[in-house]
Amino acid sequence: MRSNSRQVGARMESSARAFLEREGLRFVEGNFRSRFGEIDLIMRDGDTIVFVEVRHRKSNRFGTAAETVDRRKQLKLIRTAQYYLRRHPRLVERPCRFDVVATSTQEGQIDRWIRHAFVVEQS
Numbered sequence: 001m002r003s004n005s006r007q008v009g010a011r012m013e014s015s016a017r018a019f020l021e022r023e024g025l026r027f028v029e030g031n032f033r034s035r036f037g038e039i040d041l042i043m044r045d046g047d048t049i050v051f052v053e054v055r056h057r058k059s060n061r062f063g064t065a066a067e068t069v070d071r072r073k074q075l076k077l078i079r080t081a082q083y084y085l086r087r088h089p090r091l092v093e094r095p096c097r098f099d100v101v102a103t104s105t106q107e108g109q110i111d112r113w114i115r116h117a118f119v120v121e122q123s
Helices: 002-022 071-087
Strands: 026-033 038-045 048-056 096-103 110-118
Touching (some): 002 048, 002 096, 026 071, 048 071
């Protein structure tokens, strides 16, 4: 079962990447992992670094795919993105954003692309 989930996830990420590339974004890296979490796709939209979370749900019974990116998940993504930027210091001065791509079919059809899905609050 776990292997099947990974295969579905890989298909959805591949579909999301192809969709975003058709929309003009450029692929930088996929499945970036740190001790804080994982970022599914890292893309460039002009000079902007885009950290993309790809979410898939077979059913909306317990909420949509996009709704599953709750505050806890956002914090993991933010920490992982900060770690990525520390490892790539030449990118630190570039604008960044967090997008969510939501899918719901096994074919990887994109239901929603949420640009600027959430923001990093400055303290």
